[in-house]
Amino acid sequence: MEQTLLDKLEILADSAKYDVSCASSGVNRSNTGALGNATACGICHTWSADGRCVSLLKVLHTNACVYDCAYCVNRITNDVPRASFTSEEVAELTMEFYRRNYIEGLFLSSAVEKNPHYTMEKICRTLFLLRRQYGFAGYIHAKLIPGADPALIRQAGELADRVSVNIELPTVSSLRSLAPQKNPKLLVAPMVQIRNSISGYLEDQRHFRSAPSFAPSGQSTQMIIGATPDTDYQIINTTENLYQKYRLKRVYYSAYVPVNHDARLPALNLSPPMKREHRLYQADWLLRFYRFEAKELLDETHPFFDLEFDPKINWAFHHMDQFPMEINRVDYEELLRIPGIGPTSAQRIVRQRALASISYDTLRKMGVVLKRAKYFITCGGKFYGDIHFHEDNIKDKLRCMENPKPYTQLSLFEGGIGR
Amino acid sequence: MIYLYDGSFDGFLCCVYAHYYCGSASAIYAVDGFQQQLGETCAVVERDDEKAKKVYEAMEEKLGDEIVSKAYRCFLAEDLEKDTRILNYLRLCFRYGPQVDGYRTHPWILPIHELDKKVSGQVHRYLGILRFSDIQGVLYAAYTPDYDMTRILMPHFADRFKREQFIIYDRRRQKAGVYARGQWLERDFDVDLLQYRSEKERNLEALWKGYFEHIAIEARKNPKLQAHFVPKRYRSFVTEFQPR
Numbered sequence: 001m002e003q004t005l006l007d008k009l010e011i012l013a014d015s016a017k018y019d020v021s022c023a024s025s026g027v028n029r030s031n032t033g034a035l036g037n038a039t040a041c042g043i044c045h046t047w048s049a050d051g052r053c054v055s056l057l058k059v060l061h062t063n064a065c066v067y068d069c070a071y072c073v074n075r076i077t078n079d080v081p082r083a084s085f086t087s088e089e090v091a092e093l094t095m096e097f098y099r100r101n102y103i104e105g106l107f108l109s110s111a112v113e114k115n116p117h118y119t120m121e122k123i124c125r126t127l128f129l130l131r132r133q134y135g136f137a138g139y140i141h142a143k144l145i146p147g148a149d150p151a152l153i154r155q156a157g158e159l160a161d162r163v164s165v166n167i168e169l170p171t172v173s174s175l176r177s178l179a180p181q182k183n184p185k186l187l188v189a190p191m192v193q194i195r196n197s198i199s200g201y202l203e204d205q206r207h208f209r210s211a212p213s214f215a216p217s218g219q220s221t222q223m224i225i226g227a228t229p230d231t232d233y234q235i236i237n238t239t240e241n242l243y244q245k246y247r248l249k250r251v252y253y254s255a256y257v258p259v260n261h262d263a264r265l266p267a268l269n270l271s272p273p274m275k276r277e278h279r280l281y282q283a284d285w286l287l288r289f290y291r292f293e294a295k296e297l298l299d300e301t302h303p304f305f306d307l308e309f310d311p312k313i314n315w316a317f318h319h320m321d322q323f324p325m326e327i328n329r330v331d332y333e334e335l336l337r338i339p340g341i342g343p344t345s346a347q348r349i350v351r352q353r354a355l356a357s358i359s360y361d362t363l364r365k366m367g368v369v370l371k372r373a374k375y376f377i378t379c380g381g382k383f384y385g386d387i388h389f390h391e392d393n394i395k396d397k398l399r400c401m402e403n404p405k406p407y408t409q410l411s412l413f414e415g416g417i418g419r
Numbered sequence: 420m421i422y423l424y425d426g427s428f429d430g431f432l433c434c435v436y437a438h439y440y441c442g443s444a445s446a447i448y449a450v451d452g453f454q455q456q457l458g459e460t461c462a463v464v465e466r467d468d469e470k471a472k473k474v475y476e477a478m479e480e481k482l483g484d485e486i487v488s489k490a491y492r493c494f495l496a497e498d499l500e501k502d503t504r505i506l507n508y509l510r511l512c513f514r515y516g517p518q519v520d521g522y523r524t525h526p527w528i529l530p531i532h533e534l535d536k537k538v539s540g541q542v543h544r545y546l547g548i549l550r551f552s553d554i555q556g557v558l559y560a561a562y563t564p565d566y567d568m569t570r571i572l573m574p575h576f577a578d579r580f581k582r583e584q585f586i587i588y589d590r591r592r593q594k595a596g597v598y599a600r601g602q603w604l605e606r607d608f609d610v611d612l613l614q615y616r617s618e619k620e621r622n623l624e625a626l627w628k629g630y631f632e633h634i635a636i637e638a639r640k641n642p643k644l645q646a647h648f649v650p651k652r653y654r655s656f657v658t659e660f661q662p663r
Contacts, residue, residue: 034582035580048634
């Protein structure tokens with residue numbers, strides 16, 4: 001039976017849903033075409049049943065893949081329904097969804113159909129149609145297919161706001177084992193090309209204000225965690241390297257959802273390592289917004305994040321000599337090191353400090369979350385934690401806070417029944 | 420002296436003018452619903468476009484766009500004391516310059532940040548969850564916002580949908596923002612057009628609902644998190660939360 005558009009959309013949404021990114025942020029643009037604009041802060045349009053934000057129409061061009069990557073639901077050896085969109089179908093869906101304010105733009109990815117070059121060409125053709133023929137000026141995130149001609153990579157960068165190459169796994173050895181057809185060198189090449197093009201275009205824009213932009217929202221990537229034995233230490237080192245060397249805007253992590261039976265992979269009945277994913281995102285935030293370095297968070301002797309305490313509190317426990325910090329005196333960078341204080345609070349503190357001194361009560365009024373911070377600060381020389389300042393006391397307090405229920409032995413028969 | 424005005428933003432600005440040129444204000448209220456207490460003296464301030472313009476231009480010039488739009492958002496908040504609060508905030512800003520805004524916990528500044536957070540939070544939410552339907556070529560959205568915010572939403576959509584014609588209908592206030600050919604205006608409006616959706620329109624909605632259901636990962640299902648981001652009370656006008 002012939003597939004309807006709805007059938008295709010459902011199949012290709014199903015195939016795309018393991019892609020993590022949905023950000024529509026990073027670029028301000030008024031409507032330069034017929035329909036659409038972009039807002040730097042990004043706009044979420046809805047939230048799906050798993051609580052993830054939906055900002056972009058996230059679909060694959062096709063899920064008919066010639067590769068056989070062990071972790072992927074779309075691998076050639078899987079018996080799943082296959083579908084492909086035409087360029088016109090993708091463009092029209094995007095325009096019609098956008099007109100109704102369902103979405104902020106398009107996130108177009110694809111399985112590798114025939115070969116990388118053919119696939120990338122198809123993606124570019126669709127982007128071209130959407131931008132130049134339909135006049136779409138909303139947000140576009142396009143996936144780059146490693147191994148495609150550099151000219152096509154360049155075209156994608158000229159048409160999209162953000163581009164991304166999935167590095168898939170945190171280490172080369174994991175990639176070799178699970179995705180033998182993906183060449184690690186080919187993964188890096190488009191990332192380097194995009195990085196260089198972005199800086200070239202930025203240079204042009206310094207001289208000519210009207211110079212065209214190139215992937216103005218930068219590039220991102222994602223990797224699967226928990227499918228391979230890679231450590232958190234390896235993962236955040238890879239991440240740091242991506243931010244520094246390739247100037248990526250974002251690195252996404254996806255807790256491996258077992259979709260395939262394969263001896264190289266965790267068993268199908270395991271649930272995704274959500275807590276670990278959460279810890280990695282916390283660490284990622286510390287790298288991007290808190291001026292931490294990967295080597296401050298973990299090392300070879302402690303290669304995994306503590307599941308009990310978040311990475312920042314953990315760092316604080318290892319540097320108790322720097323605490324408690326005096327809110328009225330320490331500089332912005334030090335404020336960011338205090339557990340419970342983020343960039344927003346730190347900025348508020350700095351702004352207010354310039355006009356008036358800060359008491360403990362003031363902090364509360366400013367909206368600074370004190371349940372953790374109070375154990376690591378003084379205000380006007382006074383410590384406001386309800387205990388004597390000592391690592392063990394603080395650990396006890398925080399432990400109660402994070403785990404209000406005492407640990408109990410899990411029964412084999414409890415899983416799945418609502419409590 | 421308590422100054423009373425007609426409820427419009429220009430009217431409010433005239434009260435600010437009166438505060439500086441006719442004697443200081445102890446409070447400002449909209450005339451509607453105001454009940455005079457014993458021993459209070461009140462004066463109704465007539466709206467005067469000249470005076471309003473003067474105050475507005477002074478705000479723009481001396482305080483900057485950010486504080487002007489913040490004051491305007493607070494003006495939309497549902498708070499009995501909002502007018503007096505905005506006046507006090509503006510007095511501080513005029514006196515000490517816009518950077519005084521950073522003195523967050525000052526009793527005249529904190530309430531402004533709180534009001535602004537409520538209003539701008541909901542504005543941002545509606546930028547995302549407002550849903551339009553194509554009714555014979557006109558895009559039509561209905562919603563029931565807590566604050567009278569259509570005027571804030573209009574410029575965003577007027578740019579985004581510049582070649583379309585669209586209507587944003589505030590069902591609670593029976594008003595609508597109407598846009599066509601580069602211009603928009605606000606007018607009284609009380610027509611529910613959703614019932615006129617065509618067969619084609621309903622098919623498109625079905626496509627979106629199908630997509631919405633399939634994009635969620637079953638193994639990560641988390642209705643609590645979803646309800647945190649889209650509280651139930653916002654769902655009645657959102658296409659994908661309507662039964663199929």
